[in-house]
Amino acid sequence: MTKNAAKDHKQQKQQSDDEGITRKPGTSITEWVVAGISCLALLTVLAYLILDGFSGRNGTAQIIVLPVEVTATDGGYVVQFAAENRAEKSVASVEIKGELRNGDEVVEESSATLDYIPQESERKGALIFRSDPKAYALRLFASGYSEP
Amino acid sequence: MGLGRAFAGALIFAVPVLMTMEAWALGFHLHPLRLALLLAVTVPMLVLLHKYGGFRQTMVLRDRIADAFVALLVAAVAAAAVLLIFGIVNGDMPLREVVGKIAVQVVPGSLGASLARAQLGPSPLEDDEIPEPGYTGELFLMVVGALFLSVNIAPTEEVVLIAYKMNPWQEIALVVGTVGLMHAFVYELEFRGTHNPEPGAGFFSIFFRYAIVGYVLVMLVNLYILWTFGRTDGAGLSETLSAVVVLSFPGALGAAVARLIL
DSSP states (O other): OOOHHHHHHHTTTOOOOSOOSOOOSSOOHHHHHHHHHHHHHHHHHHHHHHHHHHHOOOSSOOEEEEEEEEEEETTEEEEEEEEEEOSSSOEEEEEEEEEEEETTEEEEEEEEEEEEEOTTEEEEEEEEESSOGGGSEEEEEEEEEEOO | OOHHHHHHHHHHHHHHHHTOHHHHHHHHHSOHHHHHHHHHHHHHHHHHHHHHSSOOTTOOHHHHHHHHHHHHHHHHHHHHHHHHHHTSSOTTSOHHHHHHHHHHHHHHHHHHHHHHHHHTSOOSSOGGGSOOOOHHHHHHHHHHHHHHHHHHHTTSHHHHHHHHHOOHHHHHHHHHHHHHHHHHHIIIIISSSSSOSSTTOOHHHHIIIIIIHHHHHHHHHHHHHHHHTTSSTTOOHHHHHHHHHHHHHHHHHHHHTHHHHO
C-alpha cells in the first residue's frame, strides 16, 4: 500500500503472473461441466421447494419440550431443555413453562421465552428452580407462541 | 501512502455492520473456531482480490500478501476505534468478547480497505492495461461481490424472520426472480459494456455459465456465512434453505454487479 512509486518504476521490467489481456474464445469442457453441476444443484433446490410447497403446512405448531440436563449451581438448579417444533410451521416468542409437582400440588413454577423455533427445528434454553427438581415430578411444556 | 484511503474504505464498507446490533452480539456468542476460520479464509481472498481486482498487474505475490495483512490490520484498528467511541467495547469487558466484536467487523472492513485503493484513488493503470480476469477470475469476483453484500446483511435477525414468513412458493419466486435479475445485470452491464470479457458469447452461454453458476456459488457462500454466524444450528433443512435463499437475493445482486463495485 505504501510502495506505489517504487512499484511504478518496476512496472516495465517485471513479468506479471496474471492472465493476459486476451481470452481464449469458446467454452472449455470444464466450464460446461461446472455449468451442468450448477444447473443440477439449482434444479434440486427448486424441486425441493416445489415438493415442500405441495406437502402443505398445517396451521398448528407441535412443540415438544424435553429436559436435557439438570445442574446444581449456586444460583439454583438449572434445568436445560430442548424444545423441538415438529410441525411445518415456524413460531416466535415461545413461552416455555416448567412445574415442580408434588402429587397434585405445584411446588414451584418457572418460565423462559424462546425467540424463535423454526419448523422442524430445535432450540435450547434453560429454566432455573430453587428446589431440587429431582425431589419432585418435573413437567415442561410450551404455554403459548406468536406467529413470526 | 495508501493507508488513509484504506482507512476510508474500511469505514465505508464496515459502517453498516458496525452499526448493527446483532453483529455486536455475534462477538460473544459466535463459535470461536468458526470465527477463526472466517478470518483465515479472508486472507487468501484478499490476496486473490489484488490479483483480479484491476490493481497493478506488476504486484508480486509477496506484496499482495503484505497488502492483505495491512488491509486486515487497518480494518481491525478502524473497527476498534469506532466501537470504542460508540461504547460497544470497553475496558471492563472480557478480552474474548472484545476480540469477537472486532473480528466480526474485520471481514467487510478489510474488503473495503483493499478496494479503496482501486476505487477511491487514481488508477495506477490505463484502462487497457488492466488484466481481464479469466472465467475463474470472473467467478471469484462474483463470490467477493456476494460476500460484500451478504456479510452486511447476514448478521441481522431480519434474514431469518423473512425466511420464517415466506412459504415455499414465495421462495421459488424469489429464486427465479433473483436468477433472472442476476442474468439481466451480468448480460446488460458486463457483456454490453465497454469491457466485454467474451466477445461473441451467446445469451444462453452466459446464462448457464455466469448466472446459474454464479447463483449456486452465491448460495454456497451464503450457507457458509450463515453457518459461521450460527444461523443454521439446530435448524431443519427447509428453514436453512429458506434463509440461504433470502440472503442470496442481496448476495446475487452483489455478485452480478461485482465488476462495477470491485
